Amino acid sequence: MVTNADIVGATGYTGQELIDILLNHPNVKITGLYSTTQEPKPISDILPGLKNRTSLICKKIDKKELVADKSHVVFLALPHTHAMDIAADLMRAGKYVIDLSADYRLKSTSVYEKFYNIKHKDKTNLSKAVYGLPEIYRQKIKGAKLIANPGCYPTAAILALAPLVATDSIELDSIIIDAKSGTTGAGKKTTQELQFSETDEDFKPYKVNIHQHMPEIEQELSKLSGKNLKLVFVPHLLPLKRGILETIYARTVAKSKPTSRGIISLYKKFYKGEPFVRIRKDADYPRLKDVVGTNYCDIAVGVFGKNIIIVSAIDNLLKGASGQAVQNMNIMLGYPEQTGLL
Amino acid sequence: MVTNADIVGATGYTGQELIDILLNHPNVKITGLYSTTQEPKPISDILPGLKNRTSLICKKIDKKELVADKSHVVFLALPHTHAMDIAADLMRAGKYVIDLSADYRLKSTSVYEKFYNIKHKDKTNLSKAVYGLPEIYRQKIKGAKLIANPGCYPTAAILALAPLVATDSIELDSIIIDAKSGTTGAGKKTTQELQFSETDEDFKPYKVNIHQHMPEIEQELSKLSGKNLKLVFVPHLLPLKRGILETIYARTVAKSKPTSRGIISLYKKFYKGEPFVRIRKDADYPRLKDVVGTNYCDIAVGVFGKNIIIVSAIDNLLKGASGQAVQNMNIMLGYPEQTGLL
Amino acid sequence: MVTNADIVGATGYTGQELIDILLNHPNVKITGLYSTTQEPKPISDILPGLKNRTSLICKKIDKKELVADKSHVVFLALPHTHAMDIAADLMRAGKYVIDLSADYRLKSTSVYEKFYNIKHKDKTNLSKAVYGLPEIYRQKIKGAKLIANPGCYPTAAILALAPLVATDSIELDSIIIDAKSGTTGAGKKTTQELQFSETDEDFKPYKVNIHQHMPEIEQELSKLSGKNLKLVFVPHLLPLKRGILETIYARTVAKSKPTSRGIISLYKKFYKGEPFVRIRKDADYPRLKDVVGTNYCDIAVGVFGKNIIIVSAIDNLLKGASGQAVQNMNIMLGYPEQTGLL
Amino acid sequence: MVTNADIVGATGYTGQELIDILLNHPNVKITGLYSTTQEPKPISDILPGLKNRTSLICKKIDKKELVADKSHVVFLALPHTHAMDIAADLMRAGKYVIDLSADYRLKSTSVYEKFYNIKHKDKTNLSKAVYGLPEIYRQKIKGAKLIANPGCYPTAAILALAPLVATDSIELDSIIIDAKSGTTGAGKKTTQELQFSETDEDFKPYKVNIHQHMPEIEQELSKLSGKNLKLVFVPHLLPLKRGILETIYARTVAKSKPTSRGIISLYKKFYKGEPFVRIRKDADYPRLKDVVGTNYCDIAVGVFGKNIIIVSAIDNLLKGASGQAVQNMNIMLGYPEQTGLL
Numbered sequence A, B, C, D: 001m002v003t004n005a006d007i008v009g010a011t012g013y014t015g016q017e018l019i020d021i022l023l024n025h026p027n028v029k030i031t032g033l034y035s036t037t038q039e040p041k042p043i044s045d046i047l048p049g050l051k052n053r054t055s056l057i058c059k060k061i062d063k064k065e066l067v068a069d070k071s072h073v074v075f076l077a078l079p080h081t082h083a084m085d086i087a088a089d090l091m092r093a094g095k096y097v098i099d100l101s102a103d104y105r106l107k108s109t110s111v112y113e114k115f116y117n118i119k120h121k122d123k124t125n126l127s128k129a130v131y132g133l134p135e136i137y138r139q140k141i142k143g144a145k146l147i148a149n150p151g152c153y154p155t156a157a158i159l160a161l162a163p164l165v166a167t168d169s170i171e172l173d174s175i176i177i178d179a180k181s182g183t184t185g186a187g188k189k190t191t192q193e194l195q196f197s198e199t200d201e202d203f204k205p206y207k208v209n210i211h212q213h214m215p216e217i218e219q220e221l222s223k224l225s226g227k228n229l230k231l232v233f234v235p236h237l238l239p240l241k242r243g244i245l246e247t248i249y250a251r252t253v254a255k256s257k258p259t260s261r262g263i264i265s266l267y268k269k270f271y272k273g274e275p276f277v278r279i280r281k282d283a284d285y286p287r288l289k290d291v292v293g294t295n296y297c298d299i300a301v302g303v304f305g306k307n308i309i310i311v312s313a314i315d316n317l318l319k320g321a322s323g324q325a326v327q328n329m330n331i332m333l334g335y336p337e338q339t340g341l342l
Helices: A013-023 A063-068 A087-092 A109-116 A123-128 A134-142 A152-166 A213-225 A260-270 A322-333 B013-023 B063-068 B087-092 B109-116 B123-128 B134-142 B152-166 B214-225 B260-270 B318-333 C013-023 C063-068 C087-092 C109-116 C123-128 C134-142 C152-166 C213-225 C260-270 C318-333 D013-023 D063-068 D087-092 D109-116 D123-128 D134-142 D152-166 D213-225 D260-270 D322-333
Strands: A003-008 A028-035 A057-060 A073-076 A096-099 A146-148 A176-181 A232-237 A244-251 A277-279 A297-304 A307-314 B003-008 B028-035 B057-060 B073-076 B096-099 B146-148 B176-181 B232-237 B244-251 B277-279 B297-304 B307-314 C003-008 C028-035 C057-060 C073-076 C096-099 C146-148 C176-181 C232-237 C244-251 C277-279 C297-304 C307-314 D003-008 D028-035 D057-060 D073-076 D096-099 D146-148 D176-181 D232-237 D244-251 D277-279 D297-304 D307-314
Touching: A003 A013, A003 A322, A013 A028, A013 A322, A028 A063, A063 A087, A073 A322, A087 A096, A087 A123, A096 A322, A109 A213, A134 A152, A134 A322, A146 A322, A152 A176, A152 A213, A152 A232, A152 A244, A152 A260, A152 A297, A152 A307, A176 D176, A176 D244, A213 A232, A232 D244, A232 D307, A244 D176, A244 D232, A260 A277, A260 A297, A307 D232, B003 B013, B003 B318, B013 B028, B013 B318, B063 B087, B073 B318, B087 B096, B087 B123, B096 B318, B109 B214, B134 B152, B134 B318, B146 B318, B152 B176, B152 B214, B152 B232, B152 B244, B152 B260, B152 B297, B152 B307, B152 B318, B176 C176, B176 C244, B232 C244, B232 C307, B244 C176, B244 C232, B260 B277, B260 B297, B307 B318, B307 C232, C003 C013, C003 C318, C013 C028, C013 C318, C028 C063, C063 C087, C073 C318, C087 C096, C087 C123, C096 C318, C109 C213, C134 C152, C134 C318, C146 C318, C152 C176, C152 C213, C152 C232, C152 C244, C152 C260, C152 C297, C152 C307, C152 C318, C213 C232, C260 C277, C260 C297, C307 C318, D003 D013, D003 D322, D013 D028, D013 D322, D028 D063, D063 D087, D073 D322, D087 D096, D087 D123, D096 D322, D109 D213, D134 D152, D134 D322, D146 D322, D152 D176, D152 D213, D152 D232, D152 D244, D152 D260, D152 D297, D152 D307, D213 D232, D260 D277, D260 D297
Parallel strands: A003 A028, A003 A073, A028 A057, A073 A096, A096 A146, A176 A232, A277 A297, B003 B028, B003 B073, B028 B057, B073 B096, B096 B146, B176 B232, B277 B297, C003 C028, C003 C073, C028 C057, C073 C096, C096 C146, C176 C232, C277 C297, D003 D028, D003 D073, D028 D057, D073 D096, D096 D146, D176 D232, D277 D297
Antiparallel strands: A176 A244, A244 A307, A297 A307, B176 B244, B244 B307, B297 B307, C176 C244, C244 C307, C297 C307, D176 D244, D244 D307, D297 D307
């Protein structure tokens, strides 16, 4: 059986990764590529690396055409706030929709509106959307029609903290996430800030404790803990293209005296059988190059007195976006979860 | 005695370098900073690295104000085609003008118009402008009022080839310049091409044999040789911020049998006493980090049969722009040539 | 059918790429990994990125064990001069050998000894070895037992020049290769020269016209032209990890007046049906990111008067090493040539 | 008056910076350069960037010669544990000694021996050494003969935390330092870890909570607070050459309700008149390029509920090493503190 897939936003960084993965996916045929291009043209004219690999044409985004397309599943790899213009129509047409933007992630529209500065237009589907983090929501993903594919920072953060939060092992008000991301995390839009001459040999924090991924992490960790949780979140921009590494700090609950060994064993149990989460040995912290180019999330944990340090690393374009999107598609459509990934 | 200097285009990369050099120049006082900013504001609000170093205000470019200013010398660090709107008025006001753009470099307006796609508006001053390459035109610079500060690629290329061309040592139709530049060579304007995610870990040729610096090099080498000379010029973009390195190839004239030693000695003689040209030993080729952050041009020459290989390296923002501009100012105003430069 | 493959030198950069490719190759099972490690240990302890992907053990290189191994094909990904210690025994044991080093590339042992500073120890197999450039030697590779896998610079250079040299289209003494490579081209041995603090933000030529890949290119182009050919070759080190881009200059033969269109058409004909050579449109020059991560060689050609400029780009670890090695294996063993590549 | 200065360890990264600074220092003459070189040779043969700038000879380190030298002040820019072999003799000869290593920083020899794995050999001078952080110890530095120049991480951390710790504004057990450094922080010794191919496009934590700079920071903050303080310290390696940025987290003391404005004003008061500390405006966090190439430490503070976030940035080779060393020399010898810096 072959699944027909459309990619909307095909020329952005997550779109390119989707093309790359799906061209090698044995069960998928890409049936449509859409972007902001004015004239239809071969995708390999826009992305010369694809020459000889595909003769697919990239067309201008057109809602009617998208609905009429013979696709079974549509990946929306669009900037935030654009997905909710399209998703409802696609769903009405009976298609599976995997949205890589933030539009269906935050269950509270007031939080969404505060952090994305726009009214939410599709509350109906918002309530149906499943947050596509397979390690937490696999069962729900199986029956989902609309996936809110998690943000890159939240993927690394939630996977890093879930075992502790779900087991009440840490003080809920003690979480500090010091996150570092490569530049593709900002997408392909052109800005002065992200010119090579500005970013090369530089390093900086940005959106200190006000980043739009903060409420997404808080929402999911609050669900896991059953309590309303707030955290400290400081993202930084790394002078490299791909990868997120988060160094996370938390304090153990009052009387517990955990050991690194005990906490590592807790993580291994929590993620037992997970194909894409790798728990590291004691004192063996991950680095970006262990995960870049893969769909893995590598996690190390260390206990130092009452402090727990967790280091979590992913490729922001794969486990943090397009790889996870395909993982979700595999689950939704009943393919083995790792198909086409790696 | 103190010279008052204005910098127009103060927030671009060459403007920043000028501020940096002139703040430490013992004979200069910066009297005005101008840029495209709408509201006057402290330059250290725009460039935080300057905080505590200067309280200068950056103002919007205004020709009248510039003319009325108490400056003796004005540095025009503007995109090409903007300088010729201002220079004439400044000169009429009796100011020395050092233009870092291409507007006064090409003596042929038809060549200018072909490569810069705009009519030349100030032919009067074009004929008076002195090409500010001190190693070739020092005497003329001493009496000049308007300096056409050379382009970055041309500075490295002309200094590398002048000794050979001026002595008829090579076949004039054999010159090939394979040039590589860091990203600041493109200036500070924002483009998709120069986003970090596009440029990092990449390398490419661009404007192959059609770059606007090619006619500038040809003009100057033709003057030195006394014959109309054409060359091959391929620039490439390096994933680094600063520096130009050019690997240049030429064939020796028919019956000559030069040696590396002989040619090196020719270069040493040609550049005897030059403070900013360093001729390397045999087989000791320069690299960017030997010159970045300095006003030096390092040159190595090797002879391999009938082929001569010349490697020339400069900092594109210093010897290739702002450093050379200050060197020119020092010559024009009678200060020791190295003042303020390293 | 499954082919058993051993990789000797598994922890170097080309060894890592071989593991990566072969783990996904549908017809190959990796049966042995060998390196300089003292104790046998899981390869994923040495290369943590491989955790969960393979449980293979990496063992110390031992000739007896290698010969006794159940492998059908052995990849030698060793530093130069080490392969010829092992290859003969492996061949006697009836195994296919693909040597990624230079040991079997140069047909003249005196040239080998001059450029690699060591006596050649295996002249018997040297004469049997087939130079593994499929686009030129596909038929010979089909029957080969020992492949001399081409060097990275030579792969890009020979593919770029073969159409011109084979058709007598250029002056044979006019070829200039200005080559630029990322740092993995130097392998994994630790040197001061290649420390991050030395290489980052730097660019330099090295081994100017004396690099050991020069005679390899000359040997192959001489064969193609039928005449003894010498060229100029200047390699440079780029501050990036992967990729080779060569800008090549040559002069057309005396009376010919070729056009870009004509020469491009010559290239397209020469490489018709080749799965891994992509000829670019006029004025559409390749950049590293078009080919990095792939087994493609992208080539552009432009004619400027009597000068021809060719730009050729490959991933030095794939088409320049491990990708090409697997391409050769596919041909030798009768698998479709692209299997496992891309 | 001219001060004669020797630099021991002249070819390392901090040694190079010292040469660079002192060649432009109006009151200093470099009288000797020493390194591990076997034969005396011009320093510009080792560091070609210095050609034309100095004809100084670099000699092999020889204690007798160093003592006999006509130097007034000696900068020891040596790897840890080498300085204490030399310092005592130099001091006996009446010279001022500024040690850039860790040998005289830790007042407890048992802590030194634990973190540097070697017995301390010069307890006499250890007790006399003054910790060279001018913003805290300026008065003591004025009368010092031996300066223990602070580590790079400690400089950024102590300056960032001193105002809070000295005023009892934070819970002492709540300090978390998430530190990121460029590669020159590791010095010039050659390691596999720091090869370009390993470090480029990568990012990783290292020595998590066991780094040797941790006890140095704890010692100094404990002194400032009057209590024995322990902190969490996680250093990371950035893929860039120069700069340290630390993101620091702490909790305010129980009942206080500080505001960002209030804390910023506390910092401005604490560092009033300091030439090299710049307190940023609210929400205006520093980045590396604001400080790289300068002797500044830029600090921003933000209050978020009970959490305080401090971001501190320095150039690790200047304020974090050689720049601060010259600042200390200026204070010791009575020169204006900023002389030669900037």
